[in-house]
Amino acid sequence: MNDxxxxxxxxxxxxLPRDFPSLRGDLDVDVAIIGGGVAGLTTAWLLKRAxxxxxxxxxxxxxxxxxxxxxxxxxxxxxxxxxxxxxxxGEKGAHLAASSSRAAIEQIASLVETLGIDCGFTRAPGYRxxxxxxELRELLQEVSAARQAGLLATFTKxxxxxxxxxxxxxxxDQALFHPREYLLAxxxxxxxxxxxxxxxxxxVDIHDGAPCRVVTEDGTVTARAVVEATTTPLNRVAMxxxxxxxxxxxxxxxxxxxxxPGQYYDSRDPYHYIRTQRVDGVSYVIVGGExxxxxxxxxxxxxxxALEAYTxxxxxxxxxxxxxxxxxxxxxxxxxxxxxxxxxxxxxxATGFSGTGMTFGTLAGMVLSDxxxxxxxxxxxxxxxxxxxPKAGAKDFIQENAEVAFRFVADRLSKPDGRHLSDxxxxxxxxxxxxxxxxxxxxxEDGTPHAVxxxxxHLGCHVHWNNAERSWDCPCHGGRFxxxxxxxxxxxxxxxxxxxxxxx
Numbered sequence: 001m002n003d004x005x006x007x008x009x010x011x012x013x014x015x016l017p018r019d020f021p022s023l024r025g026d027l028d029v030d031v032a033i034i035g036g037g038v039a040g041l042t043t044a045w046l047l048k049r050a051x052x053x054x055x056x057x058x059x060x061x062x063x064x065x066x067x068x069x070x071x072x073x074x075x076x077x078x079x080x081x082x083x084x085x086x087x088x089x090g091e092k093g094a095h096l097a098a099s100s101s102r103a104a105i106e107q108i109a110s111l112v113e114t115l116g117i118d119c120g121f122t123r124a125p126g127y128r129x130x131x132x133x134x135e136l137r138e139l140l141q142e143v144s145a146a147r148q149a150g151l152l153a154t155f156t157k158x159x160x161x162x163x164x165x166x167x168x169x170x171x172x173d174q175a176l177f178h179p180r181e182y183l184l185a186x187x188x189x190x191x192x193x194x195x196x197x198x199x200x201x202x203x204v205d206i207h208d209g210a211p212c213r214v215v216t217e218d219g220t221v222t223a224r225a226v227v228e229a230t231t232t233p234l235n236r237v238a239m240x241x242x243x244x245x246x247x248x249x250x251x252x253x254x255x256x257x258x259x260x261p262g263q264y265y266d267s268r269d270p271y272h273y274i275r276t277q278r279v280d281g282v283s284y285v286i287v288g289g290e291x292x293x294x295x296x297x298x299x300x301x302x303x304x305x306a307l308e309a310y311t312x313x314x315x316x317x318x319x320x321x322x323x324x325x326x327x328x329x330x331x332x333x334x335x336x337x338x339x340x341x342x343x344x345x346x347x348x349x350a351t352g353f354s355g356t357g358m359t360f361g362t363l364a365g366m367v368l369s370d371x372x373x374x375x376x377x378x379x380x381x382x383x384x385x386x387x388x389x390p391k392a393g394a395k396d397f398i399q400e401n402a403e404v405a406f407r408f409v410a411d412r413l414s415k416p417d418g419r420h421l422s423d424x425x426x427x428x429x430x431x432x433x434x435x436x437x438x439x440x441x442x443x444x445e446d447g448t449p450h451a452v453x454x455x456x457x458h459l460g461c462h463v464h465w466n467n468a469e470r471s472w473d474c475p476c477h478g479g480r481f482x483x484x485x486x487x488x489x490x491x492x493x494x495x496x497x498x499x500x501x502x503x504x
Contacts, residue, residue, distance in 0.1 A: 015184060020197045029194070031044075037361065040229035043229060043369055048195050057201045065179055066489075068180065069261070071273060074358055075126050075174045075251060079127055079355045082148070098146075099378075104359045109175065127156075128266075136166040157481055162316060226346060239385070243329050247293075249290040249323070250307070252322040253284065259276055259315065262353060273355065296464075303468070337350070337354050338351075338360075363379065426444065429470070439451045439453070440452050452495075453499055456477075456481075463496070
């Protein structure tokens with residue numbers, strides 16, 4: 001594989017980057033939006049269209065975060081099965097989950113048409129298929145539940161895949177597109193008329209009030225409302241107990257034989273998700289999966305290897321041209337949290353999109369813009385960020401938070417990976433014990449060492465080395481840092497402090 005394309009998504013390498021300024025100084029707007037991904041850009045565009053002055057603040061580059069790492073399924077087939085949604089949210093709730101997903105797809109379709117966005121938007125069916133008798137039995141129940149929730153769902157044994165399956169749930173009128181082409185078109189339209197889009201602008205604090213203040217490293221934005229459209233809200237401890245961070249992996253390969261355009265999901269746990277996309281005249285198959293809790297897999301390179309083997313074994317491809325990974329945030333009760341943050345008057349959040357971030361991120365923009373504008377939104381109550389569902393996800397809530405508590409203690413007591421710099425190979429990171437305390441050490445390919453504190457600046461858990469992506473990952477709430485300690489993913493807002501190594 002071309003090293004330049006290693007760990008870069010198909011979307012990133014097939015679109016030209018933009019160059020937006022950094023915030024320098026103070027600013028006053030109607031709404032400050034933290035995060036330049038699908039939720040932030042959609043919210044910003046809808047508010048600007050309604051006459052509001054907005055400022056988007058992106059820590060890195062626009063669409064370089066999780067939106068840039070998506071597999072971009074636009075679908076009503078959610079990570080949480082409709083059998084579960086019916087049980088936990090009732091028929092009305094399941095119906096609203098389905099209809100809101102449909103509304104998000106149609107919102108994208110409308111913007112593509114009205115703004116003339118060239119992003120390969122195409123309608124296509126979606127299939128969730130079964131390969132074993134046990135999977136088939138569960139699938140037939142899901143077909144019935146999906147139909148009860150209002151989907152145009154049918155059971156079929158005619159599945160256009162190049163390998164045999166027992167049958168599939170087929171749902172009509174899903175969609176495929178190039179997410180970065182679509183969202184860059186929105187980003188280009190945000191600056192102007194009192195609106196702004198800033199890159200390389202790290203938010204370090206948020207003050208709720210009338211007005212609110214969003215403090216960055218180089219200036220403060222004053223606003224009547226604030227939207228946290230980040231993967232996870234910044235330093236919101238109560239919310240983080242309901243959010244579970246997972247890494248997910250994806251590969252893309254040019255097809256050497258036709259594959260009918262569509263979306264495909266197997267019934268494994270964790271499942272694989274497959275879709276087609278034509279980019280620059282080339283037809284690709286995109287395969288995602290091999291999900292695991294952030295920081296829990298020591299050999300993350302093996303996840304890519306397994307996914308590549310799965311792709312080569314099942315699809316007509318000769319070479320994998322792109323591979324990348326992303327962060328998936330699973331909510332406690334199976335649906336995202338979108339709305340006013342708990343205990344806040346003017347701060348809104350959008351998080352917990354599971355594996356359908358493009359759909360739910362767009363929906364978040366629709367719901368949040370309506371809430372800020374004072375409009376009625378039929379889906380706001382279902383996704384209310386402060387909701388409490390005692391039965392839904394209770395087992396996962398207990399298990400996930402028990403694991404956080406375990407990690408907090410166990411990683412402090414665990415033995416270091418070594419005691420000497422020589423224990424760290426070039427290109428590798430390890431936890432060493434230096435002068436009686438643990439230090440996270442990374443060595444560049446030329447041998448240059450970098451040492452930082454292993455204590456995550458969010459809530460104090462210890463980070464783990466991710467060998468495939470060369471990052472320090474926190475297993476508690478999903479914070480990720482560069483080899484030199486720079487924040488890559490929240491909820492942390494502060495970098496890992498540097499540490500000195502003994503001169504030998």
